[in-house]
Amino acid sequence: MNNETDWDYLVPLLQKAFGETLWMVSISLLIAGVAGLALGLAVYVTRRGNFLENRTVFTVLNLLINTIRPIPFIIFVFAVGPLTMALVGRTIGMEAAIPPMAIMAAVAFARLVEQNLVALDPGVVEAARAMGASRWRIVWSVLIPEALGPLILAFTFLTIAVIDMSAVVGMIGAGGLGDFAIRHGYQRFNWEVVWATVLIIIVLVQVVQVLGNALARKALRR
Amino acid sequence: MSTTAPPMVSFRHAVKTFPAKSGEVRAVDDVTLDIRTGEIFGVIGYSGAGKSTLVRLINALEPATAGEVIVDGQDVTALPERELRRVRAGIGMIFQQFNLLSSRTVAGNVGYALAVAGWPREERKDRAAELLDFVGLSDKARQYPSQLSGGQKQRVGIARALATNPKILLADEATSALDPETTQDVLDLLRRVNSELGVTVVVITHEMDVVKYACDRVAVMEDGKVVEHGDVYSVFARPEHRATRRFVGTALRDRPSPAALERLRHRHPGRIVTVAVREDGASSTDLTRALREHPLDGTIIYGGIVEIAERPYGSLTLELTGEDAAIAGFITDLSRSTSVLDLGTAEHPLADPDAVGPRATTASSEADEGPSAPDPHQALGADRLGGVDHPFWSPFALLRRWRR
Numbered sequence: 001m002n003n004e005t006d007w008d009y010l011v012p013l014l015q016k017a018f019g020e021t022l023w024m025v026s027i028s029l030l031i032a033g034v035a036g037l038a039l040g041l042a043v044y045v046t047r048r049g050n051f052l053e054n055r056t057v058f059t060v061l062n063l064l065i066n067t068i069r070p071i072p073f074i075i076f077v078f079a080v081g082p083l084t085m086a087l088v089g090r091t092i093g094m095e096a097a098i099p100p101m102a103i104m105a106a107v108a109f110a111r112l113v114e115q116n117l118v119a120l121d122p123g124v125v126e127a128a129r130a131m132g133a134s135r136w137r138i139v140w141s142v143l144i145p146e147a148l149g150p151l152i153l154a155f156t157f158l159t160i161a162v163i164d165m166s167a168v169v170g171m172i173g174a175g176g177l178g179d180f181a182i183r184h185g186y187q188r189f190n191w192e193v194v195w196a197t198v199l200i201i202i203v204l205v206q207v208v209q210v211l212g213n214a215l216a217r218k219a220l221r222r
Numbered sequence: 223m224s225t226t227a228p229p230m231v232s233f234r235h236a237v238k239t240f241p242a243k244s245g246e247v248r249a250v251d252d253v254t255l256d257i258r259t260g261e262i263f264g265v266i267g268y269s270g271a272g273k274s275t276l277v278r279l280i281n282a283l284e285p286a287t288a289g290e291v292i293v294d295g296q297d298v299t300a301l302p303e304r305e306l307r308r309v310r311a312g313i314g315m316i317f318q319q320f321n322l323l324s325s326r327t328v329a330g331n332v333g334y335a336l337a338v339a340g341w342p343r344e345e346r347k348d349r350a351a352e353l354l355d356f357v358g359l360s361d362k363a364r365q366y367p368s369q370l371s372g373g374q375k376q377r378v379g380i381a382r383a384l385a386t387n388p389k390i391l392l393a394d395e396a397t398s399a400l401d402p403e404t405t406q407d408v409l410d411l412l413r414r415v416n417s418e419l420g421v422t423v424v425v426i427t428h429e430m431d432v433v434k435y436a437c438d439r440v441a442v443m444e445d446g447k448v449v450e451h452g453d454v455y456s457v458f459a460r461p462e463h464r465a466t467r468r469f470v471g472t473a474l475r476d477r478p479s480p481a482a483l484e485r486l487r488h489r490h491p492g493r494i495v496t497v498a499v500r501e502d503g504a505s506s507t508d509l510t511r512a513l514r515e516h517p518l519d520g521t522i523i524y525g526g527i528v529e530i531a532e533r534p535y536g537s538l539t540l541e542l543t544g545e546d547a548a549i550a551g552f553i554t555d556l557s558r559s560t561s562v563l564d565l566g567t568a569e570h571p572l573a574d575p576d577a578v579g580p581r582a583t584t585a586s587s588e589a590d591e592g593p594s595a596p597d598p599h600q601a602l603g604a605d606r607l608g609g610v611d612h613p614f615w616s617p618f619a620l621l622r623r624w625r626r
Contacts, residue, residue, distance in 0.1 A: 123317055124322075129310070131310065131335045
């Protein structure tokens with residue numbers, strides 16, 4: 001093993017891996033953000049005592065979330081293989097990483113959304129109902145704005161979790177920073193490359209967190 | 223105000239039940255009641271009496287299980303959700319916890335009610351400014367609710383509730399989270415809403431002082447039933463029901479509690495009587511005359527007289543010393559014009575059946591019948607505890623929701 005790391009060779013690969021991570025994380029977050037918000041709202045409004053109380057819908061959605069969430073992600077990626085095949089037509093590569101990442105992130109976000117809404121003072125919803133607001137209006141003009149700060153923080157948390165997931169999907173040939181660190185670093189006994197990649201991921205996570213905190217603070221400035 | 227106008231709200235055998243572990247809870251149990259157009263109507267009761275549920279039948283936030291609730295000529299129990307939204311827009315409501323949208327400014331909160339009611343954007347701003355001027359908060363328009371005091375928040379609540387020119391304003395424990403001085407301000411504002419804007423106001427409270435100060439008529443609720451109702455003075459001056467007597471007692475504190483009575487007997491071993499002072503009964507002048515005309519000595523040892531609905535009301539407790547016959551004559555004489563409660567002597571004590579407050583320390587007082595009235599201070603404390611403004615993400619807010 002040569003002691004000199006060939007950065008001229010590695011940097012373009014690292015850049016490519018970085019781009020792959022960003023792409024996978026962005027697409028997954030986009031889908032998970034919308035789907036998770038909808039799912040979380042659905043669980044909240046059908047919960048007992050809330051304005052679209054529906055035991056059946058609540059139980060089914062709740063069970064769905066509770067079933068998917070505890071599955072270790074590395075196993076989940078393979079377990080949803082048939083679904084991935086049906087959705088994107090292949091089970092390897094970056095596209096194939098999107099369904100498992102988006103699904104896992106959506107159920108995680110749904111739970112986070114629901115928890116933040118449950119913490120909301122139900123009196124505010126009652127006040128809106130007393131004014132004659134429709135249920136749909138209450139969702140977009142009361143629930144979401146009132147919980148916006150915590151929702152932004154939850155999404156920030158989700159983003160970091162999805163970055164974490166993106167490191168695993170190298171297993172199905174989706175590339176990304178995690179894959180780069182393992183193939184060009186760990187498997188070649190080159191710790192320098194591993195640590196460099198880890199540093200990049202740490203910086204990425206920090207940037208996301210600082211951004212999320214700033215946005216949440218802005219939403220909470222009342 | 224005219225009493226011939228049709229009532230603004232009519233309950234006809236209204237029932238509301240909630241499913242519970244053991245069968246069901248009848249939160250509102252066969253209530254028949256009229257709230258007149260243009261009056262301030264009070265509903266008083268202890269926690270769990272069903273008063274909050276009763277008021278929610280009016281805007282159908284809680285649909286009635288049975289019976290009719292006629293609001294401004296329309297039976298709201300028969301309306302579908304879409305129609306109800308229109309009815310609700312014509313009924314303002316304010317809350318103990320204010321329930322303002324923390325994500326919107328003061329003006330934004332008032333504007334929100336207008337947006338819900340479908341007002342065009344250009345008109346909302348002017349209307350919001352007009353209302354904030356009415357409640358005296360024009361300078362706070364651009365602030366957020368968290369920057370306001372409790373009294374200011376409730377004023378915003380009132381401005382928001384009045385935004386769409388409702389005919390009815392429902393006030394659900396609207397002053398219970400406020401200190402006495404702020405309570406007075408908010409009640410004054412509600413009186414202005416009633417007199418200047420002609421809005422019928424329904425006030426839900428557990429505080430006798432609120433009813434005494436603001437209401438024209440009152441209904442007393444216990445266990446889901448309206449046990450007594452009528453104009454404030456007659457209900458409280460001649461309380462028929464035990465619950466009503468307890469409210470009067472807690473508010474006035476004109477009659478000694480069992481513990482106080484025991485101390486009084488210690489200092490005043492003679493015959494102790496409590497004489498009611500009312501507009502239509504004996505005034506203190508009658509009392510003075512009776513004391514002069516009968517050969518005995520009377521010492522005032524406890525009591526209080528206040529105004530209810532701008533008329534005198536209360537009682538005085540005296541120690542009488544003299545011949546038994548003279549005392550009997552004095553009691554008979556006064557009993558002709560007012561009610562006299564004989565509490566006996568230290569040697570032969572008689573209990574006050576409607577006593578409120580701390581119990582005597584004697585063993586016999588343990589075997590008291592019925593549930594005791596909650597200590598008003600304690601009740602207030604408990605409400606205040608629930609009333610702290612926790613941010614919605616805090617564990618306390620979560621806990622409060624769970625405890626519901």
